[in-house]
Amino acid sequence: MKTAAGAAAKKKPFFQRLKEDLARNKMKYILMIPIIVYFVVFHYKPMYGVLMAFQRYRPTLGIAGSRWVGFDNFIDFFADPYFWRLLRNTFSISFYSILFGFPAPILLALMFNEVKNERFKKTIQTISYMPHFISLVIVCGIIKIFVQTDGIFPVFIESLFGVPASNWLTKSPYFYPIYVISGIWQEVGWGSIIYLAALSGIDQELYEAAKIDGAGRLQQIWHITLPGILPTIMILLILRIGGILSVGYEKILLLYTPTTYEVADVISTYSYRRGIIDADYSYSTAVGLFNSLVNIVFLVTTNKLSKKFTEIGLF
Amino acid sequence: MKKQFSVLLTSLLVISMLGSCSDTGDSSGGTADNGGAGSDVSAPETFTYPMEYDGDPVTIFVNDLFALHKSYTSADESPLHIGIEEHTGLDFDWSFPPLGSDTTQALNLELAKSDLPAAIGNLKPKDVELYIEDGVLIDLTEYLPKYAPNYWAILNDPANEHIRQTYTTDSGQIGLFGFWREDDFGAVWRGPMLRKDILDKEGVDIPETIADWEEVFEAMKRNGLNTVGELGNFDIFLGSGFGAYGTFSKQIYVDNGEVKIAQMQPEWKEYMTKMNEWYEAGYIDPDILTMDDATMKSKVANNTGGIVAGAMSRITYFVQEAENTGNGQEWVGVPFPSEAEGEPACQIWLEDVARGDGIGITTAATEEEIEALCRAFDWFYTEEGNYYINFGEEGVTHTRDADGNLVWTDALLNGAEPLREEITKYATMAGASLGWQRTELVKALNVPQAVDAVETWRANQVAAEHLYPAGVSFTVEEQDDKANYESVIDTYIKECALKFMTGEMDIDTEYDAFLQQLDEIKINELIDIYQAGYDRFNAR
Structure with missing residues (x-):
């Protein structure tokens, strides 16, 4: 019946249908206006700035007056001696963040779900998402103090294993663990909220049925x-992978040192140094555009794969 | 009725004619007076401020040259800006970058706007040529002799050759009213400092050569102290003891007219070899790689840092801390080491005395506004204007004692903020402004120990001969190439320099590979660009 109605509706011309719909859902359309305006003003209009990527942009000349250079900025970026290092680091940081950071809130949510004492659960939950509200600058300040030579972690490890204390942020092998673990610490509680919401939507009868069938706790988790x-x-994973090149550069900027550039310098930090500090706007726009393109490719691919294997997708 | 009407009409006409006559009479009379007086004697002092200007307020966008103190929301509340308008007689319509914003970005946004303000700053002399070409700024050359005689006279004084070169473009245009320092006192504000009390206790003298320094390091270490400081402040450290001009960041300098990079010289290799030794011996805090100002201060307070690479204001801070807490620390600035005792030290931490900041007049200004702006800006190059912008109004910010020494008023000393901040409500020269920063001001803002430190740092060194000028400008093509090479090179040099120090890269075996890699990432092309710019600068 639905399809029949749909087919019938499709036969009418678009404007005819729009007019009818407008008449029927007037208030809904009025409510939509601010959102549409918001998107046009803040998301679509600024997009013309992307043209800068194909120019040698000079603020004094503006986009209308600057010289067009085609793909020069992109070529400069690909030919950059650091290009491969930046790409590798960006993917590595993203990969480790997803590998360890993505399952963490799911596990936490599952654990919360098993806690039966409501008060205890609520308290722990609140504590666990508190760090999310601490400014990144402060979090990074804390990290710096904790892992410097006389900081709590190096000193602790020294007393346990006799490894001489050193400043961990200056050592490349320590960078990813510091980045990923502190990220999990800060975001795990916050990230678990959405899973808890999803969990509350599961039909409780299923659990009862499973119990009668003799399923244990773990089996219930696994099967229900x-x-x-x-x-x-899946939706969150697709979104996360869709942002694979958009690593949290603010945090990297605050934590990296020249001796860890080798593993920590990513596309966004490099283009920040060059684009913002050296005011080379065209170059950083080109890099940003490249970033977005790669992200879109990943988003679409993951979505396709997800649809194929789990029948869940964004679009 | 008809007659009445015509009488009315005639009288109206007469009145309006009279009115317009007196209008034009006023303004043309005013300019004629001033102009006449100026051409009679052609001496700068003859123009009398405040000027007569009855046009609309003139729009101006400016950053720290006339910064608005953060406690004011608009220039109408700010004593500094009110004073400027009263003294010059010109009403400004001020606008500033939003508080806490990136100033370069704010400036670029302003430049990209379709309606430019009549005057815009801070601009760098290196950009002026292009801004004039792009139709943003006007060339002031023809206006300056007429409307800004004081500034013009300064630029044309042979003693100010360097200032003239800085504010003149390669093609001989002048686009800015500039800023500079009275002498290199204000320009040498960073250097090594240490705890004299430890040296006294250990019986070690103030170090002059590298051998002396090694003794100092050892003495400090015996007391559990090492060297701390923000990484950036190590860019000048002890390199001068080896004849090296830089430390970690790429350092460009000039040697007999030839542009060079410190990191490519054998002296630097020697210096880094020693730095590596010192680092491994624990003389240098391994945390300097991540150290910020607060960490540095806490290390000093916790008695783990006894040597600091830092700015003069740190000495002021340490001295005040010692007074407040009674921790017994005694901080002094120590000279940059030289290669041999008694020889002058080479080092590059001298900021160009003509730091290269200024305000330009844009193409949006009308002829009338250009004249008024030139007149107003020229006031800052008069004795009176320069005094005002340095110290503020006498009686408000300061008084003079019997010997003519400057005494800050209690209002300033006991203000909610430190003196250095309080003064910026009344005068901006503590940072930068139009005209010259007086050494007396810099001295008055710091404790005697800090002033001594600067005197120590600037004595017996030859940095000024080797400084790459701040006013050099590059062509569009050069800028494109420079942008492509420079980030890569900067990143590479800094990364390797630090690894040489920490020992992660072995300076003995890997230095040649370092040079080779620099060559591959086009360091020589970059040097050529800097050289070309420098040669054009000298030809100005």
Whole structure:
């Protein structure tokens, strides 16, 4: 019946249908206006600035007056001696963040779900998402103090294993663990909220049925809870992979040192140094555009794969 | 009725004619007076301020040259800006970058706007040529002799050759009213400092050569102290003891007219070899790689840092801390080491005395506004204007004692903020402004120990001969190439320099590979660009 109605509607011309719909849902359309205006003003209009990527942009001449250079900025970027290092680092940081950072809130949510004492659960939950509200600058300041030579972690490790204390932020092998673990610490509680919401939507009767069938706790999680929140997991994973090149550069900027550039310098930090500090706007726009393109490719690919294997997708 | 009407009409006409006559009479009379007086004697002092200007307020966008103190929301509340308008007689319509914004970005946004203000700053002399070409700024050359005789006279004084070169473009245009320092006192504000009390206790003298320094390091170490400071402040450290001009960041300098990079010289290799030794011996805090100002201060307070690479204001801070807490620390600035005792030290931490900041007049200004702006800006190059912008109004910010020494008023000394901040409500020269920064001001803003430190740092060194001028400008093509080479080179040099120090890269075996890699990432092309710019600068 639905399809029949749809087919019938499709036969009418677009404007005819729009007019009818407008008449029927007038208030809804009025409510939509601010959102449409918001998107046009703040998301679509600024996009003309992307043209800078194909120019030698000079603020005094503006986009209308600057010289067009085609793909020169992109070529400069690809030919940059650091290009491969930047790409490798960006993917590595993203990869480790997803590998360890993505499952963490799911596990935490599952654990919360098993806690039966409501008061205890609420308290722990609140504590766990508190760090999310601490400014990144402060978090990084804390990290710096904790891992410097006389900081708590190096000193602790020294007393346990006799490894001489050193400043961990200056050592390349320590960079990813510091970045990923502190990231998990800060965001795990916050990230678990959405899974908890999904968990509350699971039909409790399923658990009762499983219990009668003799399923243990873990079996219940595996066969009921996880499939129940799988759509949420997949959607979030697709979104996360869609941002694979958009690593949290603010945090890297605050934590890296020249001796860890080798592993920590990513596309966005490099283009920050060159684009913002050296005011080379065209170059950083080109890099940003390249970033977005790669992200879109990943987003679409993951979405396709996800649809194929789990039948869940964004679009 | 008809007659009445015509009488009315005639009288109206007469009145309006009279009115317009007196209008034009006023303004043309005013300019004629001033202009006449000026051409009679052609001496700068003859123009009398405040000027008569009855046009609309003139729009101006400016950053720290006339910064608005953060406690004011607009220039109408700010004593500094009110004073400027009263003294010059010109009403400004001020605008400033939003508080806390990136100033370069704010300036570029302003430049990209379709309606430019009549005057814009801070601009760098290196950009002026292009801004004039792009139709943003006007060339002031023809206006300056007429409307800005004081500034013009300074530029044409042979003693100010360097200032003239800085504010003249390669093609001989002048686009800015500039800023500079009275002498290199204000320009040498960073250097090594250490705890004299430890040296006294250990019986070690103030170090002059590298051998002396090694003794100092050892003495400090015996007391559990090492060297701390923000990484950036190590760019000048002890390199001069080896004849090296830089430390970690790429350092460009001039040697007999030839542009060179410190990191490519054998002296630097020697210096880094020693730095590596010192680092491994624990003389240098391994945390300097991540150290910020607060960490540095806490290390000093916790008695783990006894040597600091830092700015003169740190000495002021340490001295005040010692007074407040009674920790017994005694901080002094120590000279840059030289290669042999008694020889002058080479080092590059001398900021160009003509730092290269200024305000330009844009193509949006009308002829009338150009004249008024030139007149107003020229006031800052008079004795009176320069005094005002340095110290503020006498009686408000300061008084003079019987010997003519400057005494800050209690209002300033006991203000909510430190003196250095309080003064910027009344005068901006503590940072930078139009005209010259007086050495007396810099001295008055710091404790005697800090003033001594600067005197120590600037004595017995030859940095000024080797400084790459701040006013050099590059062509569009050069800028494109420079942008492509420079980030890569800067990153590479800094990364390797630090690894040489920490020992992660072995200076003995890997230095040649370092040079080779520099060559591959086009360091020589970059040097050529700097050289070309420098040669054009000298030809100005």
